Amino acid sequence: MTTATFIAKNALRNKRRATLSILSVAVSLFLLVTLLVALRELTVPAEDVGAALRVAARNKISIASFLPARQLPIIERIPGIDAVSPFTWFGGKFKNEESMTFGQFAMDPSKLTRIFGEAKLPPEQLDDWIKDRTGCVIGKLTAEKYKLKLGDRITLTSIIFPCTLELTIRGIYQGTPDDRNLLFHHKYLDEIGGRDGYVGMWWLKVHSIEDMPRVIEAINKAFANTSAEVRAESERAFQLSFISMWANIKTLVHWISSVVVFTLVLVSASTMSMAIRERFRELAVLKAIGFRRRELFAFILAESFGLAMLGALLGVGGAWLTFTYTKAAGYVLGALALALVAAAGLSLVGRLFKFGAEEDWGRTVSDAVLWVIVAVPLASVAAWLHSCGSVSGMTQNIFLTLEVTPKIIGTGALVAAGLGIVASLAPAIAVARMSVVDGLKTLD
Secondary structure, eight states: OOHHHHHHHHHTSSHHHHHHHHHHHHHHHHHHHHHHHHHHHHHSOOOOTTGGGEEEEEESSOTTSOEEGGGHHHHHTSTTEEEEEEOEEOOEEETTOSSOOSOEEEEOGGGHHHHOTTOBOOHHHHHHHHHOTTEEEEEHHHHHHHTOOTTOEEEEEESSSSOEEEEEEEEEEBOSSOTTOEEEEHHHHHHHSSOTTEESOEEEEESOTTHHHHHHHHHHHHTTTSTTOEEEEEHHHHHHHHHGGGHHHHHHHHHHHHHHHHHHHHHHHHHHHHHHHTTHHHHHHHHHTTOOHHHHHHHHHHHHHHHHHHHHHHHHHHHHHHHHSHHHHHHHHHHHHHHHHHHHHHHHHHHHHHTOOHHHHHHHHHHHHHHHHHHHHHHHHHHHHHHHOSHHHHTTTSOSOOOOOHHHHHHHHHHHHHHHHHHHHHHHHHHHHOOHHHHHHHTO
């Protein structure tokens, strides 16, 4: 018997309670990591290599206010600009869905590759789109989600414009940070949208990084003190300003995370107090034979810390595996479900050949049933993860990626470590105050 094995045997003495404690920590930390990862995806927009050279110019009053199309030749004459296109949000619903599941933007198709050079679109498809006034191109993810192909017709009913678009798919692009959007001719929108002569905003690309500050300043000055003043900013700045409108979402996620952690602390502290209370007599014996308070506290702390870190390994590690290697996570859960079913079967067979007592049979059967009950949802989740195959599949393209960064992993581990320490304080204080005589009387 060593100190490590003594702590391990105490921690796993009641295997059912220890398992449930570890799983409660694991599930809570999985939820915490999921919230933090989702918040990061919402508040840290994806970037590509061309983003540093792109500028977004919108109405200074509000992003919902339109700009006059006559601004285009003025912007094109500003030195340092490589290409500029109108960029108007259509806000259409597809297939009578209640909400918009992908973005739709009207632009000048001839400027696509010059402004969004990272978009991979076959030249023949781009030519077909440019020639077809009612044509459009869509992202690969949206095409896969709705099983769309070249030549298919799309009907979009706008919540902004008093019109319905009838579009034909002429191309499918990929390679951008967000392969979900639909792009169509701005001239078509001008004809049927009822806002001819106005655009939602301007999207442009500059020659070099050095030109960026000068171009932004020139655009802002060009329309200063006019009826349609413009606010030009880099693509990154525009994305962050748009995301800043979601401040309440950030607060909500932080509040939910705090509640998860607080509840986890209460559950873990209660479980540890119960486990130590059952061993008061043994701890009193340890005191009687010479163990000091700090040594008993170390035993309790190591037990609590170990259970919390095992939960962190399952919860944080499971989140990382699920969001990084979704199919692999499905295989792991599937193997775990099979292992639980096999363990249940082996326990029943083993008890049968040992001809155990009646009460042993009752406990064996109850444990086997519990394992099977746990294995069924695990198998269902495993099948679902395998069928989804990726984060975009799991979230129906709401999130393209969910990156579990080292910072988030560290946060989860830190929460688990703090949890292990806090949960051990109450039972440790109770043991420190306990006298040997009172401890020996506890479980008489």
